Amino acid sequence: MSFAALCLALAIAQSQDSTRHIAIDERLAAxxxxxxxxRVSLSATPGESGSVATIGAIVRRSADxxxxxxxxxxxxxxxxxxxxxxGYGDRVDRFAVATTSEQVIGSAAERxxxxxxxxxxxxxxxxxxxxxxxxxxxxRFHRAIGVIxxxxxxxFLLCIMLLKVDERRRDVAALRLMGISARxxxxxxxxxxxxxxxxxxxxxxxxxxxxSWLVNLHYQGVYRTPLRFSIVTTDIMLGAxxxxxxxxxxxxxxxxxxxxxxPPLALFGR
Amino acid sequence: MSAMLxxxxxxxxxxxxxxxxxxxxxxxxxxxxxDYAAIVGPSGCGKSTLLNLLGVIDRPTSGTVAIGGERxxxxxxxxxxxxxxxxxxxxxxxxxxxQALSARENIELPLAEAGLGKVARRxxxxxxxxxxxxxxxxxxxxSQLSGGEQQRVAIARALANSPKIVLADExxxxxxxxxxxxxxxxxxxxxxxxxxxxxxxxxxxxxxxxRRMIHMRDGVIVGDERAR
Numbered sequence: 001m002s003f004a005a006l007c008l009a010l011a012i013a014q015s016q017d018s019t020r021h022i023a024i025d026e027r028l029a030a031x032x033x034x035x036x037x038x039r040v041s042l043s044a045t046p047g048e049s050g051s052v053a054t055i056g057a058i059v060r061r062s063a064d065x066x067x068x069x070x071x072x073x074x075x076x077x078x079x080x081x082x083x084x085x086x087g088y089g090d091r092v093d094r095f096a097v098a099t100t101s102e103q104v105i106g107s108a109a110e111r112x113x114x115x116x117x118x119x120x121x122x123x124x125x126x127x128x129x130x131x132x133x134x135x136x137x138x139x140r141f142h143r144a145i146g147v148i149x150x151x152x153x154x155x156f157l158l159c160i161m162l163l164k165v166d167e168r169r170r171d172v173a174a175l176r177l178m179g180i181s182a183r184x185x186x187x188x189x190x191x192x193x194x195x196x197x198x199x200x201x202x203x204x205x206x207x208x209x210x211x212s213w214l215v216n217l218h219y220q221g222v223y224r225t226p227l228r229f230s231i232v233t234t235d236i237m238l239g240a241x242x243x244x245x246x247x248x249x250x251x252x253x254x255x256x257x258x259x260x261x262x263p264p265l266a267l268f269g270r
Numbered sequence: 271m272s273a274m275l276x277x278x279x280x281x282x283x284x285x286x287x288x289x290x291x292x293x294x295x296x297x298x299x300x301x302x303x304x305d306y307a308a309i310v311g312p313s314g315c316g317k318s319t320l321l322n323l324l325g326v327i328d329r330p331t332s333g334t335v336a337i338g339g340e341r342x343x344x345x346x347x348x349x350x351x352x353x354x355x356x357x358x359x360x361x362x363x364x365x366x367x368x369q370a371l372s373a374r375e376n377i378e379l380p381l382a383e384a385g386l387g388k389v390a391r392r393x394x395x396x397x398x399x400x401x402x403x404x405x406x407x408x409x410x411x412x413s414q415l416s417g418g419e420q421q422r423v424a425i426a427r428a429l430a431n432s433p434k435i436v437l438a439d440e441x442x443x444x445x446x447x448x449x450x451x452x453x454x455x456x457x458x459x460x461x462x463x464x465x466x467x468x469x470x471x472x473x474x475x476x477x478x479x480x481r482r483m484i485h486m487r488d489g490v491i492v493g494d495e496r497a498r
Contacts, residue, residue, distance in 0.1 A: 174366030177327060178427070179355025180383050181348070264327055 020081050021056030027224050028073035029058045042075075044086055051085065053077075063227040065135055097121075150243065158251045165189060165255030172259045173267035182260035189256035190249055197248025201241045208232050208240075274435055274466045275301035275324065280333035282319050293319040295489040296333070301435075301468060301482075306461040308477040309470045311486035317470045318439065320486070324468060325358055325437050326350040338434045355383055359428030361438035365420040367412040373399060373423045374408040380430045398426035402456060418449030425456060429465070436460065438469040442476050454479045 019039060028034065036055055043050025059076065061067070083089060097112070099105050109121035129136075175185055212230040219229045259267065282294040294316045301307050309317050322328040323335055326342045327350075335343040342353060354360070367376045374395045381391035399405050402422040404415075412420050421441060428436055441457070442450035454476050461467050461481070471477055485493030 170364075170366065171368060174360075174362065175368075175379075176351065177325065177354060177360050177362075178380050178383075179351050179353070179358070179431075180379065181351055181355075184383055265322060 023057035023076035161251035190252040193252025201244035308480035359433040363440040363443040
């Protein structure tokens with residue numbers, strides 16, 4: 001099967017014969033109200049009389065971010081069918097070579113480059129890097145925004161936790177007067193802060209997953225693509241919980257230390 | 271009868287700008303083992319300052335304090351904390367119970383700090399709750415208890431590690447007259463059972479219930495009488 005994006009003039013034919021089969025993407029099928037078994041007329045330019053083909057398959061579009069903004073439809077034809085349609089004859093623009101192992105890719109590319117004049121062989125990985133350069137830049141922007149957001153919220157959370165612990169200065173004073181040691185108080189506050197931080201981060205991860213699901217649901221509908229616009233990976237979840245835990249421990253420790261180093265009478269405001 | 275509390279020439283001054291203000295100006299008295307003393311006097315006379323020094327929360331400018339024969343006026347912060355845990359029971363005007371803990375767990379706090387095992391401290395906490403008449407309320411949180419009940423829990427907590435002396439700062443200050451009377455009865459029972467009590471109060475009924483009333487004014491003791 002060959003793969004091409006075409007400007008198509010489609011006409012639904014009702015009769016049945018032994019026409020060749022083509023595959024169309026689900027976006028085209030939806031927009032043109034086409035179904036399996038429908039017969040269509042294919043031509044290279046609108047208005048021309050073309051060859052008739054039967055829809056043999058409706059395929060899902062690939063999750064390719066490069067295709068998001070394009071309004072093109074995709075049709076898969078047999079190679080000979082495509083050649084007839086375009087009038088290209090026997091011609092090859094590019095072809096792919098699969099190797100048995102990754103180690104021989106370099107030597108295979110060298111052999112093709114030396115043997116096939118006019119061709120240039122590239123690793124698929126290199127092509128992927130070149131074609132996704134824009135997305136790599138966007139990804140770096142996203143990462144930078146994420147780091148700034150996390151840093152700012154970390155400072156904010158730290159301040160909130162310090163204030164929250166400070167609200168309990170009278171409780172801490174009473175504990176000190178009862179003879180509870182500074183070490184026990186610090187340990188208790190840190191454990192509580194860590195517990196709250198982990199609980200909060202788990203709730204946050206849950207909210208993140210739900211939001212991500214809604215974002216994907218919305219934009220996959222808008223752009224009619226299986227591409228996932230928002231991904232919450234295991235690494236992200238673990239990172240969020242770990243960061244929150246560290247913040248909780250640091251905030252709890254700082255706040256508790258400040259309290260236990262203040263004389264109990266001062267904590268009582270005397 | 272031996273002295274549980276020995277206070278000698280106690281002075282406490284606070285810096286205020288370039289001057290030093292004396293809250294206590296040479297206080298000397300003893301409290302016998304098993305006694306029940308109320309320190310009374312007008313606001314600002316030095317009662318609370320004296321109680322802070324007796325409770326090893328503060329250090330005197332000069333003078334000495336001994337509890338159970340042990341000097342406590344110059345203890346380090348760590349030693350003072352340990353001493354308060356094992357030898358002194360505090361009862362505050364505003365109870366200061368931990369809101370997240372039940373009545374029993376509040377009492378278990380100082381027991382856990384003292385290293386008592388889980389079963390032992392649970393039994394001890396239950397026994398103390400029974401003693402203050404709240405055996406049926408052990409699982410209730412402070413917010414589910416009345417002011418009088420909270421103060422009873424606070425008293426049970428103060429007794430947790432069988433202290434040599436209980437110090438109370440206006441223990442009826444937040445209670446209505448009827449609940450205050452119940453608290454006075456509880457203090458009397460506590461004293462009758464052998465606990466040494468020193469209470470700072472404005473409450474005349476509470477002061478009259480004590481065996482001894484120490485009157486203070488302007489940082490000195492101006493009267494010391496056996497109430498009954």
